[in-house]
Amino acid sequence: MTLLDNTAAFKVWVFAPYLETDDPTLKFYYDYTQSIEEYTRVFAEINCEWEWVNVTVHNIAESIKRVKDYTEKQSIVLNLCDGDEINNVPGVSVIHALDESGITYTGSDSHFYNVTTSKITMKEAFDKAGVSMPGWQKLNGHIDPDLFKKVGKPIIVKPAVSAGSMGISVKNVVNGKRELKNVLNNLHEGFKGWDINTAGLLAEQFIIGREFTTLLVGSHHQPEQIQFYQPIERVFHKGLPEKEQFLSFERLWEAYDEETPPPDNGFLYEYAPVTCPTLAQQLKDLSIDAFKAVKGVGYARLDFRMDKKTGKLFVLEINAQCGLSEDENYTSIGAILRVSNKTFTNLIVEVLDDALLRSSVSS
Structure with missing residues (x-):
């Protein structure tokens, strides 16, 4: 059964990681006004009941209980919690609680989450699998x-x-x-x-050269069913030195303290489609290899660099529980959807269907 077969039978609970802070930059990071508007449109479009839940490290059990106590429809948790928990942002603890509850949920399982939260364990897994x-x-x-x-x-x-x-x-x-x-x-x-x-x-x-981003939905258990979206290139401002053509915090969030904006107050980067079929296939193959190396489940965004001198592709990292939005000012996912001719609703439905499939296989 897929979500769209009978949306009236489901209620989706959107679990969002929340941090109580007085820091203005971090407050901006955890302001979900734009996200709530996006999800309001998604669930109105598919006519599905839903509810937004701000989850902190202190109210995980309470949030789970709210879902468990609701019995009118089948519940699915769209789990957006992506914190490392070192700084009081909920992450893997939410996944453990969801596993214990038996509630159907989207995104990463605990293994995929743990191995990719640290770049060290992630790279060790890539090393073991021979990923470039x-x-x-x-x-x-x-x-x-x-x-x-x-x-x-x-x-x-x-x-x-x-x-x-x-x-x-x-x-x-x-x-x-x-x-x-x-x-x-x-x-x-x-x-x-x-x-x-x-x-x-x-x-x-630090690889000097072009940078690319990809998105996929699915599970390493069933690589033939992985949904791979069209890759994009992040084209950095040409006025920046090559060693500054990457996502630093201040330039990414335009929260300048020590750094300066790009020349002429231009954009740090723009997105461009990958038009070369051979390169697109290489990015797909390397994405799936990396996803399988860390036993990926749910969905993930991957970042790559291509060496300017050799043309060789390298995986920089894989992001489990990556931010989901159609707004290109917030995340590259929006640009990937645009070049893939997909809507944000298409993506969210695929993510929810993946959760339903996993739940049916494990039950």
Whole structure:
């Protein structure tokens, strides 16, 4: 049974991660006015009852109980909770609670969530499966004297666990040990009150070249049924130095403190369709390989770089529970939907149908 076979039989509960904070930047990040408007249109279009639920680390059990106590229709939880829980944003605890409750839910299971929350465990899984990715190394308090030889120059320093480019600045791209030490010192101090060092830091080869993003819906158990959307390219402002053509936090969120806007106050990037069939197929194959390497379930967005000199593609990361929106100002998903000739409603229905399929298989 699919959702559209009988939408009147279902109620969808949208679980959104919520953080109580006085930080204006973080308040903006957790302002769901635009998202609620989007989902209102989606469920009106398919004539399906729904309810928005702000979930904090303190009300997970209460939120689950509300769904369990509702018995008029079959419930599906559209689980958007994507926090790392280090900084009090709910994430995998919601998945554990949903599993215990027996409620049908969308998105990642606990394994996929855990292995991809940290870039370290994610990259270890990619290494094991032989997935193409940049050179990298964990940073464990001391700097390997051969770090730049082993990883490659330049290096970008990343927190192992972060969301929305938190902890990422243009200064994180370095060519030598002195610059690296300065970055590490800054990251150890935290970021806008958030502890981004607890889960560790890593050094990754910064790939100079083009950047791409893909989206898929499905499960590694049934790779033949994975829905793969048309890939897009993120084309950065040509006036930026090549080593600044990436998503730093301040430029991504236009919350400037130490960095400056792109030249002429232009856009940091624009989206373009991938028109080369061969490249599109390569991105699809690598996306599915990476998805299977981390035992992906639900849906995911993946980011890639293509080396300017060699043309080789590398997976940067895979995002379980990636942000879902048709607004291209919020997420690349909107651009992917546009070039795929799909609507946001199409995507949400596919995500919900995937949850129903998984539930029927496991029952």
